[in-house]
Amino acid sequence: MAEAHLVTRAQWADEPDAWKGEFEGGAYGAGLSVIFVSTDEIGYGPKLHRHPYPETFIVRVGRARFTVGDRTIDAEAGQIVVAPANVPHKFENLGPGRLETTDVHEAGAFSTEWLE
Numbered sequence: 001m002a003e004a005h006l007v008t009r010a011q012w013a014d015e016p017d018a019w020k021g022e023f024e025g026g027a028y029g030a031g032l033s034v035i036f037v038s039t040d041e042i043g044y045g046p047k048l049h050r051h052p053y054p055e056t057f058i059v060r061v062g063r064a065r066f067t068v069g070d071r072t073i074d075a076e077a078g079q080i081v082v083a084p085a086n087v088p089h090k091f092e093n094l095g096p097g098r099l100e101t102t103d104v105h106e107a108g109a110f111s112t113e114w115l116e
Contacts, residue, residue, distance in 0.1 A: 002029060012036075019060075019100060026108020033110050035103040044099070045092035048115040050083075053106040057081040057091065062099035066091040088115055 005028040013021040020038040059075045066073040066081045068089045075081050083089040093099035
């Protein structure tokens with residue numbers, strides 16, 4: 001029988017009071033990994049990159065501009081953007097104010113190819 005795991009906030013969070021950090025589920029038998037983004041910096045976001053698996057972005061707070069392949073998508077709280085496997089993508093905080101996203105990688109460990 002598989003064993004349940006409890007992962008504490010201290011094991012994944014970069015800051016004790018913010019939803020900011022990374023979790024790789026493979027170590028716990030999960031086939032997904034998650035990045036929690038929380039920033040007030042306008043323009044903040046990862047550079048262009050791709051993964052060999054899809055990535056799903058859940059915008060929880062604020063507004064972000066996503067580039068997925070040749071498409072530009074402005075998304076706001078409550079919307080979800082999906083980047084297909086092997087398609088270059090990036091995003092940035094449009095502001096004003098905080099951007100919080102939950103970025104779900106369909107793999108137990110991160111695999112990223114940076115393109116810029």
